[in-house]
Amino acid sequence: AEFLEVIKRDITKTILNVQIQSAEQLNDATEMIQEDLSNLRDVQYQHADINATEPETLESSVAAPLVSTVLNSAPKVGRNDVCPCGSGKKYKHCHGRVV
Secondary structure (H helix, E strand, O other): OHHHHHHHHHHHHHHHHOOOOOHHHHHHHHHHHHHHHHHHOOOOOOOOOOOOOOHHHHHHHOOOOOOOOOOOOOOOOOOOOEOOOOOOOEHHHOOOOOO
């Protein structure tokens, strides 16, 4: 993560300090950027804790998420139904109002 921050900082400095004054300098800058991009295509990222060569290790290391079901005790209120708060307004104009 620190390495990426250093790269971002260097790129920002370069972009803020570039002063292209001619078409030739523009072409040179474009070529340099293309060279830098081609060098970045060979970058590979790998998680430090997982050995990607063994798929069974990868599957066993990922924990299944815990899912809990929420049951509502009150019936669902429709947008055009009377608001359950007792105001007498339609739900869409009272507590169901979208701001």
